Amino acid sequence: MSTTVNIPPQFEIVDRPxxxxxxxxxxxxxxxxxxxxxxxxxxxxxxxxxATPDIGxxxxxxxxxxxxxxxxxxxxxxxxxxxxxxxxxxLAYVMxxxxxxxxxxxxxxxxxxxxxxxxxxxxxxxxxxxxHALDIGAMSVFFYCFRERExxxxxxxxxxxxxxxxxxxxxxxxxxxxxxxFERRVNQFQDGFLKAVGEFHTLLTGNRIFRNxxxxxxxxxxxxxxxxxxxxxxxxxxxxxxxxxxVNPYSSYENYDFEVxxxxxxxxxxxxxxxxxEMKESHKIVTQALARLKPGPVKADAPKVVLPDRxxxxxxxxxLIHHFLIVAEGFDVPAGEVYLPIEGSKGELGCYxxxxxxxxxxxxxxxxxSFVNLSALPHMSEGAMVADIVAIIGSLDIVLGEIDR
Amino acid sequence: xxLENIIAxxxxxxxxxxxxxxxxxxxxxxxxxATFGLACCAIEMMxxxxxxxxxxxxxxxxxxxxPRQADVMIVSGxxxxxxxxxxxRIYDQMPEPKWVISMGACATSGGVFDNYAIVQGVDKIVxxxxxxxxxxxxxxxxxxxxxxxxxxxxxxxxxDRRDVVEAEARMAAVPGTLPITDGSTALSNALPESRPYSxxxxxxxxxxx
Amino acid sequence: MSTGxxxxxxVADPARVTSGQKLTPSQLVTxxxxxxPEWVTEVIEAxxxxxxxxxxxxxxxxCAELKASTTAKFDFLADICGVDRGTEEExxxxxxxxxxxxxxxHRLRLKVVLNExxxxxxxxxxxxxxxxxxxxxxxxxxxxxFDGHPDLRRILLPDDWQGHALxxxxxxxxxxxxxxx
Numbered sequence: 001m002s003t004t005v006n007i008p009p010q011f012e013i014v015d016r017p018x019x020x021x022x023x024x025x026x027x028x029x030x031x032x033x034x035x036x037x038x039x040x041x042x043x044x045x046x047x048x049x050x051a052t053p054d055i056g057x058x059x060x061x062x063x064x065x066x067x068x069x070x071x072x073x074x075x076x077x078x079x080x081x082x083x084x085x086x087x088x089x090x091l092a093y094v095m096x097x098x099x100x101x102x103x104x105x106x107x108x109x110x111x112x113x114x115x116x117x118x119x120x121x122x123x124x125x126x127x128x129x130x131x132h133a134l135d136i137g138a139m140s141v142f143f144y145c146f147r148e149r150e151x152x153x154x155x156x157x158x159x160x161x162x163x164x165x166x167x168x169x170x171x172x173x174x175x176x177x178x179x180x181x182f183e184r185r186v187n188q189f190q191d192g193f194l195k196a197v198g199e200f201h202t203l204l205t206g207n208r209i210f211r212n213x214x215x216x217x218x219x220x221x222x223x224x225x226x227x228x229x230x231x232x233x234x235x236x237x238x239x240x241x242x243x244x245x246x247v248n249p250y251s252s253y254e255n256y257d258f259e260v261x262x263x264x265x266x267x268x269x270x271x272x273x274x275x276x277x278e279m280k281e282s283h284k285i286v287t288q289a290l291a292r293l294k295p296g297p298v299k300a301d302a303p304k305v306v307l308p309d310r311x312x313x314x315x316x317x318x319x320l321i322h323h324f325l326i327v328a329e330g331f332d333v334p335a336g337e338v339y340l341p342i343e344g345s346k347g348e349l350g351c352y353x354x355x356x357x358x359x360x361x362x363x364x365x366x367x368x369x370s371f372v373n374l375s376a377l378p379h380m381s382e383g384a385m386v387a388d389i390v391a392i393i394g395s396l397d398i399v400l401g402e403i404d405r
Numbered sequence: 406x407x408l409e410n411i412i413a414x415x416x417x418x419x420x421x422x423x424x425x426x427x428x429x430x431x432x433x434x435x436x437x438x439a440t441f442g443l444a445c446c447a448i449e450m451m452x453x454x455x456x457x458x459x460x461x462x463x464x465x466x467x468x469x470x471x472p473r474q475a476d477v478m479i480v481s482g483x484x485x486x487x488x489x490x491x492x493x494r495i496y497d498q499m500p501e502p503k504w505v506i507s508m509g510a511c512a513t514s515g516g517v518f519d520n521y522a523i524v525q526g527v528d529k530i531v532x533x534x535x536x537x538x539x540x541x542x543x544x545x546x547x548x549x550x551x552x553x554x555x556x557x558x559x560x561x562x563x564x565d566r567r568d569v570v571e572a573e574a575r576m577a578a579v580p581g582t583l584p585i586t587d588g589s590t591a592l593s594n595a596l597p598e599s600r601p602y603s604x605x606x607x608x609x610x611x612x613x614x
Numbered sequence: 615m616s617t618g619x620x621x622x623x624x625v626a627d628p629a630r631v632t633s634g635q636k637l638t639p640s641q642l643v644t645x646x647x648x649x650x651p652e653w654v655t656e657v658i659e660a661x662x663x664x665x666x667x668x669x670x671x672x673x674x675x676x677c678a679e680l681k682a683s684t685t686a687k688f689d690f691l692a693d694i695c696g697v698d699r700g701t702e703e704e705x706x707x708x709x710x711x712x713x714x715x716x717x718x719x720h721r722l723r724l725k726v727v728l729n730e731x732x733x734x735x736x737x738x739x740x741x742x743x744x745x746x747x748x749x750x751x752x753x754x755x756x757x758x759x760f761d762g763h764p765d766l767r768r769i770l771l772p773d774d775w776q777g778h779a780l781x782x783x784x785x786x787x788x789x790x791x792x793x794x795x
Contacts, residue, residue, distance in 0.1 A: 028488065028491050029439075029440075029441055029472070029491065029495055030470070031440045031468075031470040035442055035443065035444070035447065036442075036443060036488060036491075055769060055770065056485070056487050056768075056769060056770035056771060056772070057485060057487050057488040057491065058443060058444055058482075058483065058485055058488065059485050059487060059522045059770040059771060060444075060483055060485065060518050060520075060522055060523060061518065061520040061521055061522035061523065061779060062518075063755070063780060064520055064521065064522075064779055064780055064784075064786060065517075065518065065520050065786070068786055076517060077517065080444070080445055080517070080540075083444065083445035083448060084448065099661055099662075100661065102661075127448065127451075130455075131451075142455065143455055143456045144456075146451070146452060146455035146456050146457070147455070147456040147457070149452075150452070150455075150456070150457050163449075163541075163543065164445055164448060164449060164541050165445065165540060165541065226689050226690055226716055227689075227742055227743050227744065228743055228744050229690065229691055229692070229742065229744030240716060242716050247719040248719060248721075336660055336661055337660075337663075337665075337710075338661055338663060339663065339692075339693065339695075339710075339712050339721070339723060341692065341714075341721075348692060348714075350692055350693050350712065352693065352695050352710065352712070354697060362697075362699075362700075363695075363697045363698070363780075365693070365695040365697075367692055367693035367695075367712070371747065371751075372744055372747070372748075375744060375746060375747040376744075379743075400444075401444050401445065404485070404770055405770075486772070486792055487771065487772045489792065519786075519787065520786050520787060520788070521779055521784070521785070521786065521787055521788030522771075522779070522788075524792045525791070525792070529792065
């Protein structure tokens with residue numbers, strides 16, 4: 001049954017004698033908090049009176065570390081921020097620095113960026129689906145999801161050399177071009193993926209237990225969602241039509257034909273449906289990106305910023321000098337500040353970069369979508385059951401590495 | 406050898422072995438890890454248990470949510486200063502025998518995060534049995550680490566363990582604290598050389614020199 | 615289930631068309647400056663982004679006005695970002711508010727500059743509730759105090775932490791190596 005719909009008004013709960021309320025600490029070591037999130041739950045029986053997130057157990061000091069690294073070294077740090085969507089983080093940071101440098105990126109690099117980002121979005125959603133279902137009690141979905149995800153990781157590894165931390169996007173383009181036969185391998189994945197999505201739907205969408213655990217749980221209306229700054233699938237699950245790929249297109253997204261899935265139910269179920277449909281849209285974009293792949297350069301024509309090819313470095317004196325200077329001293333970025341938002345797999349991933357003119361940034365700040373989405377948890381979980389908290393956290397799709405940075 | 410043959414002939418239903426071998430074999434065949442995901446490496450840890458890599462082949466797939474039921478703590482990711490006391494407490498809550506795998510560069514040495522927020526190596530907080538390099542390590546490397554840990558378990562003796570249990574029982578009076586060295590020789594003798602509580606990591610020694 | 619396409623919706627939806635002709639953020643800020651000259655001290659346009667420097671005593675009024683105004687409609691606070699310009703700089707701190715409109719899809723940055731000895735600014739949690747955690751983070755890492763904030767505690771670092779990590783004079787490796795107390 002839907003457990004949270006008919007709750008007594010808030011003041012009735014609070015006015016009861018204090019000894020019926022209990023404060024318990026959920027986490028930081030808890031299997032359903034997706035890492036090291038800690039919640040302070042004030043409970044009245046099994047009803048949640050107040051849920052206060054306590055974060056910072058994975059605080060890594062990344063923003064401080066950026067100030068001590070050259071611009072190109074910072075890409076490595078972004079990988080480890082939202083580790084389910086590392087290519088998205090790469091893209092936000094790289095594009096922010098490119099905006100400061102006012103670089104022109106070649107067409108092929110833009111297309112490959114779209115291609116890889118959408119593959120990464122599918123991979124990120126697969127982890128969300130597997131763990132969300134696992135939290136709610138469906139074990140086998142996890143294995144199906146990770147089977148598909150493994151194929152995407154193989155693709156990312158083929159392109160970049162890294163499974164989880166690719167650092168594939170570089171300032172001014174890509175690390176290197178795609179390996180030969182990559183298109184064929186993506187096509188192989190693409191052929192099987194829609195069938196796999198059908199399997200996920202078979203396992204969960206018609207499942208009565210899953211529906212009862214998710215429908216009517218964790219409701220947040222559209223106005224509240226905007227007020228709390230929700231973004232991405234969480235916002236679209238509340239019926240707000242907002243996708244940064246569409247409204248502020250970047251990296252040639254304006255050339256792609258895709259839908260923005262919307263749901264009006266505002267609950268955990270709606271957010272589930274939005275992500276399930278988004279995977280299919282990403283699949284569509286990958287197909288289009290493959291069709292748009294034309295031969296060409298993948299690095300911008302900026303020898304002072306972009307590392308030369310190995311061949312050129314070994315045969316041309318200029319290229320060797322540029323290579324040495326970029327690696328040893330870095331490149332100067334004109335003074336200025338930019339805020340560059342992209343649509344990460346979890347919502348608006350903004351990157352604020354501020355330069356004082358040297359080879360190192362003076363401030364780098366990330367607007368983590370998980371961070372903001374989690375801040376709405378107290379609002380969404382008022383009057384819910386303890387078990388619903390797990391479902392709500394799962395539906396927010398948080399990654400602690402990005403929340404705590 | 407000779408005795409074993411005689412027993413085997415006289416009592417064919419009896420199998421003789423060393424007690425250590427039997428206990429160690431039982432321990433190594435079901436090393437249950439604690440569900441303790443920290444950062445990126447936790448995703449690869451999940452991957453190790455899932456379809457393609459299937460850690461269950463080595464008896465380690467039962468991730469326990471409660472440290473009371475776990476044998477191995479896989480420290481999968483960077484340990485922040487805020488998390489360190491929690492991690493130590495979870496380690497203290499695990500019953501003996503217990504082992505620790507330090508997974509990845511961050512847990513082992515702080516990795517790329519040499520800054521104010523991250524503990525430079527989890528071996529400052531808990532004794533580590535197996536270190537895995539990589540950022541993050543592949544699932545295969547985690548499986549290899551589990552197999553190395555199994556080898557290590559097979560070489561242990563229950564007599565060594567008993568000292569550790571007694572010494573730790575005394576020191577675990579206040580969970581999450583380091584042993585109090587008040588100069589009593591009895592306590593320091595009880596501390597086995599092989600499982601020190603707090604050793605300066607190589608990383609730290611290098612920096613101080 | 616419905617499917618959104620913003621470009622089409624904007625044209626098709628009469629409510630959105632009648633809410634005023636599309637003004638760019640710089641026009642909006644200039645209009646605001648004309649109406650209340652003391653609210654905006656400087657308008658910077660660089661790299662396609664508009665920045666309005668706002669005196670700290672007016673930040674709540676400016677935010678509330680930009681949120682309520684039908685032409686601006688900045689109903690979404692994307693981010694608050696504290697910056698330490700450097701120990702010698704005066705004023706030393708900046709707080710950047712990144713605003714976004716979910717209806718008009720334009721962006722604006724508000725900037726408040728603060729002196730080191732008086733790093734106080736009024737909270738905007740009354741305008742957008744999402745400002746709560748952003749301001750706590752800025753307080754924790756940069757040390758800017760948001761007056762009137764309902765729950766101004768450290769958020770990322772432990773409560774007993776000394777100093778503010780993102781200040782330029784805070785050493786990268788902290789003041790002391792880690793030890794379990």
